[in-house]
Amino acid sequence: SLSEKLQNVFKKLRSKGKLSEKDVKKAMREVKLALLEADVNFKVVKKFINRVTERAVGQEVMKSLTPGQQVVKIVRDELTDLMGKTSSQINYSPGGITVILLVGLQGAGKTTTAGKLAYRIKKEGHYPLLVAADVYRPAAVKQLQVVGERADVPVFAMGEKNSPVDIVKASMSFAKNNGRDVVLVDTAGRLHIDETLMEELHQMKKAVHPHEILLVVDAMTGQDAVNVADSFNKKLGIDGVILTKLDGDTRGGAAISVKAVTECPIKFVGTGEKLEEMEPFYPDRMASRILG
Amino acid sequence: LTSHKKIDEGLFEELEEVLITADVGVDTTIELMDDLREKIKQEKTSNPEDVKDVLKALIQEKLKQYSGKLPDEYPLVIMVVGVNGSGKTTTIGKLAYKYREKGKKVLVGAGDTFRAAAVEQLEIWANRADAGIIKHKAGSDPSAVIYDALKAAAARGIDVVICDTAGRLQTQKNLMEELKKIYRVITNEAPKNAAVEVLLVLDATTGQNALSQAKLFKEAVDVSGIALTKLDGTAKGGIILAVTNHTHIPIKLIGVGEGIEDLQEFDPEAFADALL
Numbered sequence: 001s002l003s004e005k006l007q008n009v010f011k012k013l014r015s016k017g018k019l020s021e022k023d024v025k026k027a028m029r030e031v032k033l034a035l036l037e038a039d040v041n042f043k044v045v046k047k048f049i050n051r052v053t054e055r056a057v058g059q060e061v062m063k064s065l066t067p068g069q070q071v072v073k074i075v076r077d078e079l080t081d082l083m084g085k086t087s088s089q090i091n092y093s094p095g096g097i098t099v100i101l102l103v104g105l106q107g108a109g110k111t112t113t114a115g116k117l118a119y120r121i122k123k124e125g126h127y128p129l130l131v132a133a134d135v136y137r138p139a140a141v142k143q144l145q146v147v148g149e150r151a152d153v154p155v156f157a158m159g160e161k162n163s164p165v166d167i168v169k170a171s172m173s174f175a176k177n178n179g180r181d182v183v184l185v186d187t188a189g190r191l192h193i194d195e196t197l198m199e200e201l202h203q204m205k206k207a208v209h210p211h212e213i214l215l216v217v218d219a220m221t222g223q224d225a226v227n228v229a230d231s232f233n234k235k236l237g238i239d240g241v242i243l244t245k246l247d248g249d250t251r252g253g254a255a256i257s258v259k260a261v262t263e264c265p266i267k268f269v270g271t272g273e274k275l276e277e278m279e280p281f282y283p284d285r286m287a288s289r290i291l292g
Numbered sequence: 293l294t295s296h297k298k299i300d301e302g303l304f305e306e307l308e309e310v311l312i313t314a315d316v317g318v319d320t321t322i323e324l325m326d327d328l329r330e331k332i333k334q335e336k337t338s339n340p341e342d343v344k345d346v347l348k349a350l351i352q353e354k355l356k357q358y359s360g361k362l363p364d365e366y367p368l369v370i371m372v373v374g375v376n377g378s379g380k381t382t383t384i385g386k387l388a389y390k391y392r393e394k395g396k397k398v399l400v401g402a403g404d405t406f407r408a409a410a411v412e413q414l415e416i417w418a419n420r421a422d423a424g425i426i427k428h429k430a431g432s433d434p435s436a437v438i439y440d441a442l443k444a445a446a447a448r449g450i451d452v453v454i455c456d457t458a459g460r461l462q463t464q465k466n467l468m469e470e471l472k473k474i475y476r477v478i479t480n481e482a483p484k485n486a487a488v489e490v491l492l493v494l495d496a497t498t499g500q501n502a503l504s505q506a507k508l509f510k511e512a513v514d515v516s517g518i519a520l521t522k523l524d525g526t527a528k529g530g531i532i533l534a535v536t537n538h539t540h541i542p543i544k545l546i547g548v549g550e551g552i553e554d555l556q557e558f559d560p561e562a563f564a565d566a567l568l
């Protein structure tokens with residue numbers, strides 16, 4: 001683990017007595033490697049190392065009797081800070097219908113997460129409505145209907161012959177007429193470089209003014225996470241992120257990259273395929289996981 | 293790459309950054325850069341413009357050792373495995389279509405009996421590809437579905453059986469055991485003269501975890517080929533270098549879209565080109 005590697009670096013250095021800038025550089029190299037191996041984006045790592053180095057060559061480390069532990073603490077603290085706060089609530093509209101849009105790349109976990117969110121929102125005393133706006137993927141509508149059935153939440157669908165924008169517009173009237181106060185829209189997976197499909201999301205946003213546009217990201221995403229998040233944020237505007245498949249052994253550095261480039265909170269994390277397997281996001285736990 | 297007047301450390305750093313950003317990973321990047329410096333010394337390369345091409349050739353060489361072709365011997369059984377959402381079911385649709393285009397009779401086995409609407413999704417692909425499908429009701433034993441598919445294939449003179457399995461994380465021990473059981477059914481029940489291919493589907497957007505996926509899936513069901521999907525995005529799939537290095541599994545196919553024809557045979561030259 002990184003803590004062990006840093007302890008080793010500083011063990012060798014302690015015999016020399018004082019700590020030099022060169023020694024800190026050695027330690028920072030270990031931090032850089034650990035973060036890259038955890039899939040944190042290269043440019044984000046560079047910025048992070050610069051900030052940590054600045055603190056590490058300061059008095060708190062140079063004069064410390066346990067410089068190794070000090071550096072580990074600084075790295076952990078800075079990483080936790082980068083992750084933001086725990087802000088795992090849904091921003092419900094103060095009056096009227098709350099509209100939440102789930103967006104992201106193909107296979108990230110949007111449909112499954114829509115079910116989890118619906119389940120949670122219902123438990124919080126609201127009346128959610130799931131909307132099947134993916135008309136492209138074979139049996140996507142059916143998948144959401146099965147998920148809705150399991151969560152005991154109604155699903156609004158108009159088959160696969162209508163445009164997603166029309167479906168979402170129609171779902172709003174349906175929600176109003178049926179006492180549903182939260183509309184949860186499951187959209188088709190898409191590439192951030194697909195202009196037509198990104199424009200479709202833009203049209204959807206203009207039509208129903210979502211309160212939350214949540215980007216669903218697979219926790220095992222590599223360096224590309226930064227491009228995806230940046231693109232979705234610039235072209236559409238993101239209010240929050242949900243990180244999925246954290247029940248695996250991926251370190252999840254994509255979390256840092258996404259947070260760094262969008263400055264949006266990571267609201268929830270997916271920890272399995274079942275409805276209840278979604279938890280609030282804890283920055284300190286994520287920091288520990290990334291540091292290995 | 294910015295233009296350099298001579299081959300200097302700045303040029304090497306830039307190339308390192310390109311590799312890391314392509315998900316090649318730290319260890320493999322260090323290895324490649326060492327080989328690059330060695331090659332440049334050997335070939336007495338002096339023009340900085342040529343350095344990138346030397347690196348490209350090195351990467352191509354590595355990949356050529358481990359690239360393979362779509363299996364072309366019959367009867368053929370293909371078992372498709374991989375983590376959740378990587379593109380297995382869609383890839384099966386594309387594969388079924390490819391074999392139908394070759395005039396082969398294809399049957400798909402709906403071995404994902406767990407996920408919502410997994411069978412319905414596969415059935416739509418089978419219809420599009422003009423392939424038969426064997427399915428049981430939701431929650432049934434995947435091994436039983438695959439057993440039935442193999443028996444039906446033998447009875448109907450099917451050339452290619454493609455088995456879909458549920459997505460699973462390589463660290464889920466009970467699910468990996470389930471996969472081993474399905475594999476045993478295939479090795480026991482496939483015709484004695486059948487070729488068996490275990491195809492691991494990896495998502496090109498995946499980072500370093502792809503290496504753990506390849507290692508553990510190989511350990512469990514002796515993966516014989518890799519399909520790298522979603523290369524039509526901006527992810528480069530550089531992790532495939534470490535994967536082939538460590539596991540020696542040949543990369544056979546790449547997914548470049550969501551349409552039935554968006555499956556291509558792996559081309560090391562094109563891949564190395566796109567990587568840099």
Ligand SMILES: Nc1nc2c(ncn2[C@@H]2O[C@H](COP(=O)(O)OP(=O)(O)OP(=O)(O)O)[C@@H](O)[C@H]2O)c(=O)[nH]1
Pocket residue numbers: 104105106107108109110111112113134137140187188189190244245246247269270271272273376377407459461
């Ligand atoms: N282990 C695990 N699997 C998950 C998690 N979230 C989703 N999945 C699985 O990931 C796969 C893809 O999930 P989907 O919900 O279909 O993904 P999607 O984003 O809607 O996919 P598209 O609509 O095709 O873009 C499914 O097998 C899910 O069961 C999670 O947190 N953990």
Ligand SMILES: Nc1nc2c(ncn2[C@@H]2O[C@H](COP(=O)(O)OP(=O)(O)OP(=O)(O)O)[C@@H](O)[C@H]2O)c(=O)[nH]1
Pocket residue numbers: 106107137189191374375376377378379380381382383404407410457458459460521522523524525546547548549550554
């Ligand atoms: N852009 C792009 N999308 C792809 C590609 N291959 C698959 N997809 C999409 O990725 C998503 C997931 O594909 P699936 O075939 O359902 O993946 P899977 O591995 O069977 O998923 P599970 O069974 O849930 O584990 C779908 O939206 C597919 O259309 C590809 O090569 N390019």
Ligand SMILES: [Mg+2]
Pocket residue numbers: 110111112134137140186187188189
């Ligand atoms: Mg979906």
Ligand SMILES: [Mg+2]
Pocket residue numbers: 380381382404410456457458459
């Ligand atoms: Mg599938």
